[in-house]
Amino acid sequence: MKFSCEKALLQSAISTASRAVSPKSSIPALEGILLEAQSELRLTGYNLETGIRTIVPADIQESGSLVLGARLFGDIIRKLPDDIVVFSSENYTVNIKCGMSEFNILGTDPEEFPELPTVEYQNSLEMSQEKLKSMISQTLFAVSDNESRPIHTGSLFEVEGQGLTIVSVDGYRLALRHEEIDKKEGADAFSFVVPGAALSEVEKICDHVDEAASVTQGARHVMFKVGDTMLVARRLEGEFLAYRQAVPRNNPIRIEGDTRSLIASIDRVSLIISDKLKSPLRCVFEENLLKISTRTAIGDARDECAVDGDGGGLEIGFNNKYLMDALKAAPADRVRLELSTGVSPCVILPDDDSENFLYMVLPVRLKAGD
Known part of the structure; x- marks a missing residue:
């Protein structure tokens, strides 16, 4: 097998195929990348669950195939100078040249590499x-x-x-x-x-x-x-x-708010919450105002965020991370929060009725001291 290829293109392809390579496997070939030079250069990584195959533009002089350890091959190509990489192999001995650099490493038999499953x-x-x-x-x-x-x-x-x-x-x-x-x-x-x-x-x-x-x-x-x-x-x-059936949609309370403002308020109150100091957010929905507070062993924090709508003083607890994840993922500047009771889920939707996203977060029971 012999081919030449631009270093940046080869490095990018190795990086892509490596994502499906097993870090440790009882089948040594699965810790490697399968290189196949036929009419095109193909690189394949496969961990028996997920397989990734990518094609690289290359000048192929001799066809062939072999398996190279993904980590070493990736490290070598990454550290080579930005130039054309010339790759040749004979009897599993691989020669890699680029600029003034040269490596000779051992590959393994491509027959040991399992075939990617056929998608019927x-x-x-x-x-x-x-x-x-x-x-x-x-x-x-x-x-x-x-x-x-x-x-x-x-x-x-x-x-x-x-x-x-x-x-x-x-x-x-x-x-x-x-x-x-x-x-x-x-x-x-x-x-x-x-x-x-x-x-x-x-x-x-x-x-x-x-x-x-x-x-x-x-x-x-x-x-x-x-x-x-x-x-x-x-x-x-x-x-x-x-x-x-799992998402409640006839919620009587509808609150609209600016996504960034809601995230900023939750973020500030969450500063005193950590993996060791877990505590729910206590959210109180009043008329045009959301009050957020929490208390942990190191102190307490409170914040307020202007919203549109009347929550009638509804008090509900949330895991700060779950609420934050949903708001950060929401692809809209403004969102609508639909609520019912202190023990019912909160449904987050776009405020323009497009319904191209929906997030539901289950509440956390609040204790008197929270």
Whole structure:
């Protein structure tokens, strides 16, 4: 195998493929990247759960394939000068030259590298990378890390008509984003659950551009294609929360507020809360005013935020991080908070009735001393 390639392009491809490499595995090949030089140069990382394959523009003189340790290969390429990298191998001995630098390292047999699973096509959709990236990032924080309910360690992708809804839930909060899609093939309505770990990588692979990203649902896997990069992940099976029934929508109290002002108030009061000093936020909704306070072993804090609407003096407690995460993720300058009682969830929506996002945060019971 012999090829030459620009250092920056090769470094970027190694970085992308490495995201799916096992840091430690009983199969040594899984700690490496599979390089395949045929009509194009392909780099693949695979940890038996998620696989990432990316194509790099390269001048290929001799075809071939082998596996190289991801960490060492990445470190070598990263520290090379900005020049053309010349890569050649014979009998698993690899020679890497760039400028005045030269390395000789050992690769391993590509036959030991497991094949990426085939995605048996069922349905697919297309939308801009920018849109997909924001939808994932604005729901991923609510994915559960509790392995006792594996289905909730992923996000639900639900396609109906020309719209995609992504839902994440962890038992304490729910995050939902809805957007129109550009293109759809297959059934009129379909849904599947993608592991959170895979979505975290998809978010990094997507760019802030209008170019299309495609999502293909297979019988057991799901494939994301973004530019020259493809990610394959095993779908999660099971019964996802019936989220429509879980979200209360006939709430009598509706409060509107500036998202940044609400975040700033919560942030200030949260300064005295830490992992060691946990305490809920006590929120009191009065007429056109939200009072936020908390008390921990090191002291107490209070803040006020101007809002529109009358909460009738409703007092409700929240985990500061859960409330903050939802408001930070909300892609709107102003939000509407819908409430009912001190023990009912708070629903956060855009104040313009577009309903392209919805966050639900469960309250925390307040003790007399909080």
